[in-house]
């Protein structure tokens with residue numbers, strides 16, 4: 509087991525007890541070919557959403573500080589390396605998470621057979637949409653650190669030095685999937701466990717990327733599944749990550765998330781996971797018999813293009829040549845594929861909403877109520893949306909698009 513002591517940190521200018529500013533005087537621009545490669549990678553990465561990223565400009569305009577966030581509602585602390593503009597946007601008092609942590613013990617962390625180490629397991633039955641845990645990060649750093657003076661590992665080490673010894677010890681016990689030939693232990697742990705979070709970025713010519721890396725000590729123990737039963741939900745305002753059930757999870761079942769978007773084929777998924785996280789996936793979906801693989805691959809690729817191939821709700825409402833159930837049937841098919849592939853993480857709630865809307869437009873009270881309840885149950889974490897939906901379920905005639913399809917076809921609304 510590696511020791512929890514952190515080696516020496518990068519050069520810092522101490523300004524106050526809680527914030528240190530990193531010196532930029534030895535900062536050199538990286539070689540042109542490196543900039544070109546990084547620009548191409550970042551601009552083409554849809555999750556970073558930065559089609560005009562310019563590494564040279566980014567580096568030239570960065571000034572960072574090391575700053576510990578403390579919270580009013582817990583004794584937890586987060587050590588952050590942030591662009592000074594981003595740090596200045598943090599509120600002085602960070603509010604508590606939007607939904608209070610669940611009562612009682614919801615999970616335990618223990619050995620997971622076949623999954624290289626530990627995993628998170630449900631300690632009680634958790635309903636669909638149920639909150640499993642809510643956690644603050646111990647450490648946050650930019651996705652790309654625009655200072656060439658130190659290695660990435662040096663920055664992470666400086667952050668660890670700002671945390672209590674028991675927190676550092678727990679960090680050092682996290683999984684490391686990277687070989688020593690690639691990077692040191694601290695960087696390996698970061699690359700294995702960091703979760704992408706989005707922070708508010710300042711509106712300047714070369715903004716910091718909003719995507720940052722964050723470490724969460726409990727949620728990091730969730731293993732991957734190609735049909736996960738839980739998802740992460742980041743709330744930037746309260747600096748908290750919630751883990752939410754995507755379908756009912758029974759006590760004792762492993763809680764899993766998806767490390768990659770699992771709509772590609774089984775072999776592509778396995779190649780990605782091996783390259784990025786160095787493991788051969790042992791999830792239940794990869795373990796299905798090979799006779800089911802090609803059907804599953806086709807179903808997953810169908811979901812990738814589902815929305816592009818579909819007319820909009822308004823088009824369907826206004827076009828009497830389209831069948832009354834054309835849109836509803838397409839969404840019901842998507843729901844059934846999602847359920848058989850365990851992909852509720854993929855806009856499942858949007859399909860439920862669309863089906864309820866379709867039945868509402870057709871003035872079918874019974875079906876409208878049934879699907880609207882399912883849509884509500886899927887997201888109980890959003891109390892305001894639930895309240896609005898409950899109002900419509902109670903009195904469907906108040907639903908904003910009630911009877912629209914019938915109206916477009918020339919029949920009366922009521």
Ligand SMILES: C[S@@+](CC[C@H](N)C(=O)[O-])C[C@H]1O[C@@H](n2cnc3c(N)ncnc32)[C@H](O)[C@@H]1O
Pocket residue numbers: 622623624625626627682683684685700701728729730731732733785786787788789790791
């Ligand atoms: C973020 S950690 C997850 C928790 C980890 N099992 C632990 O003991 O802390 C990621 C590592 O867990 C293992 N892992 C996660 N999901 C897996 C899966 N579906 N099959 C096999 N190994 C998996 C891999 O070794 C991977 O690099």
